[in-house]
Amino acid sequence: MDTEAKIILDDTISFCERDGRDARLIQILKQSEALELTDTDLSVEVPTRFAYSYLVKQRDVVERYLEDIAFTPLALNITVSQAITAPQEHTAAAGATTGSAPEERPRIPTVDWDAPAPESRDRVKVKNIISPDALRELTASVQQHEPATTVEPKARQESAAAGPSVPINSKFTFENFVYGDENKHAYQSSVRFALMADEPGIYTSLFIYGKSGLGKTHLLLAIENYLSEHNPGIRVKYANSQTYVEDYINELRVQKTNGGRILREYHDADVLIIDDIQNIIGKTQSIENFFSLVDEFIRNNKKIAIASDRAPKNLGMDERLTSRFNAGMLCLVSEPGFEMKYEILKRYYEHTVLPDAELQGSASALDTSGSILSALRTGGGTLTDEQLRHMAEVSGTNIRELESFCERCAGASYEREQKGQQLEADEIDRIADEYFDRAHKRIQIGTVQAVVEEFYHVSHEDLCGQKRMKNITQARHVAIYLAYDMCEMTNVAIGAEFDGRDHSTVHYSIKKIEKQLAHDHSLARELQALRNKIILKS
Incomplete structure (x- = not known):
């Protein structure tokens, strides 16, 4: 079986499922075996003559998906399993695999899939479909016996034993990172992730998100540099989204000839670090492979660190991956005050x-x-x-x-x-x-308070006072958060404007709103409406 051919076939099945194609087509593709992938063709073997007949009719549909996945036109060549074909059908199948023109392919009678098979017809043995778990075990067993490329991890370990390697860029270290309330959680989580990188099953995933230019890349590179210097025996693969997509496209072309495993360096790593994954989302040709890679790391308790400009739930990922990242170390990096x-x-x-x-x-x-x-x-x-x-x-x-x-x-x-x-x-x-864009108006905290009081129908005394009714405390949290977001003031200065509250109370309000924003879309709309009113009144 051609490994690259199987990847292309699996991607085609995923695309069919995504677009809601006929369940019959999906089932037949799942029962088919990928034989070979060349620069112009994908050859597959189907288990029955009936499957052959149906897939010939759907050839154009499948070939459109193949072109989308491989970035080049690919013809679909179909053969029937040798175990069930008659002698005359061997000849027909062979013709199909030699690139014959469509009109020269054997004519297969139309089959009514819903009609019961006649009693006199020979029973067809459909091959058993291996379970996903068994397939993974089999694949792992095969990979352990693959020649040539399996020596790479050993070579890396021998090289590492000679002495610690030099960090890629010493500027990006934990020591050089400036942290405060806005990014303290992300910083501490990144340090824990690096320290526990050789402990299986502990701190397996780290997801850092926030706007561009707030230090996410610094933290990811700090993890890589720390492991390179202090734990060189660990195989680390770092890539940003552009590098990953380029690697995927290049290896699709190269692996067609040698049949090796695509993105082996990624799969063989102990720690995978991917930056700016939001740029991968939407690229249908590589996204399925990326999700499969991430899922493999999480399932095998290997370590993965990811950075994005938005939270996992807003990336449109598979729900299983979203829940797994949410269950790991999920860290928001806010804009610095x-x-x-x-x-x-x-x-x-x-x-x-x-x-x-x-x-x-x-x-x-x-x-x-x-x-x-x-x-x-x-x-x-x-x-x-x-x-x-x-x-x-x-x-x-x-x-x-x-x-x-x-x-x-x-x-x-x-x-x-x-x-x-x-x-x-x-x-x-x-x-x-x-x-910097400094054309924006200077926002006064009094304006923020007045707009919030009007919006939530609370008095100034209640907003800044000690009452703890739910509607008042929510308005107070929002006002403090907006003051922090829009006014050029320290946490101490903001607390002074709310009846002398200390900076830790201000920090609590900010984090509370940030946590609510992670799952409450209506609050996000409210905050945007409040910002617009505050700007108009400033």
Whole structure:
């Protein structure tokens, strides 16, 4: 049996089931055996003459699916099982597998599937269909005896034993990650996942979701880098969505000739890390294979870490996968508030910008050739704590843009210092306008409170007071969440506007609303309506 041919046939069955095709067609395809896949044809063997007759009629339907899956036209060649064909039918079947034109294929009489078989007709033995569990065991047994490629894991382990490998990108480590209330759960879960990577059945899945630029990729690469350095015996496969799709398409073409298992490097890994999976969803040619891969990892208690811009339930995945990810470590990464932005800017300035500037200065001092490069220095000017705080106030929430913004401000500060001047707030604002959309109105917390009070029909005293009726507490949680989301204020400052509540109470309200949003679509619509009203009144 051609492994690649079986994959294509299985994908065709899945597509038929997805589109609600005739159950008879689906059942026949499931009973068929994939024989061979070439650049132009898929050859299958059906168990009965009746199945042959029916599949010939449905050839065009199947071939359209084959083209969708393989990205190229594929002809469907059909043969009947040799165990049941008469001598004259052997000749006909052979003609079908040699690429004969449609008009030269043997004519098969039309069969009424609903009519009972005559008593005089020979009984046809339909081969037994192997159960899914038995098939998995058989496949595993076959794979253990496959030559050549099975030595790769052993080679990796021998290489790892020679010493720890160097992390792919040392910038992306747990030590370099700035975390706070907005991403603390994702950070801690990622650390646990890495620490327990060699413990089967514990922390098997990690799913991190949130908007772009909030540090999801940093955490995934930190896991890979940590394992590469501290546990090199573990086979880790990291790929973003684009790499996965490209690998899938390339291996579909290559494996047609050698019959090897598609995406073997993915299947053989102990830890699978996939970034931005939302870009895989919707690509019908690869999505079924991806779901099968993920399901295999979860069923076998192997480790898988995934990042996406939305929660599992909003990705349109198989319900079984959604429930499994929800049962694992599911972590939302929120947009950073003022405090976290300040910490990110400060850390990046102290640990990256200043050291880079010192290296530039040292290189310039050592270069006595008088070259243009020896006189070039692009940054490293002084940024005071006050300037960093102002930068946090006027900046956006994308962490990658924050780092670039920090470098620009440090460079501008250096240029000012060469003239005996200091970087002013208005110049920081001008640089921020190049990076971030600052055209939005400044939202006041009083406006947020007033809109929420009107919407939920509660008084200002009740909203900010100590009453604990359900409608009042929900309105209070919403008001605090919107203040955090729309006002440039710290948790401490927000708590002061709600009868002096401390930052931990504010944090609880924010997390409560985020948890509700994970399953309550009506609340999401309410919040959007409230945001629109707040913006109009600002």
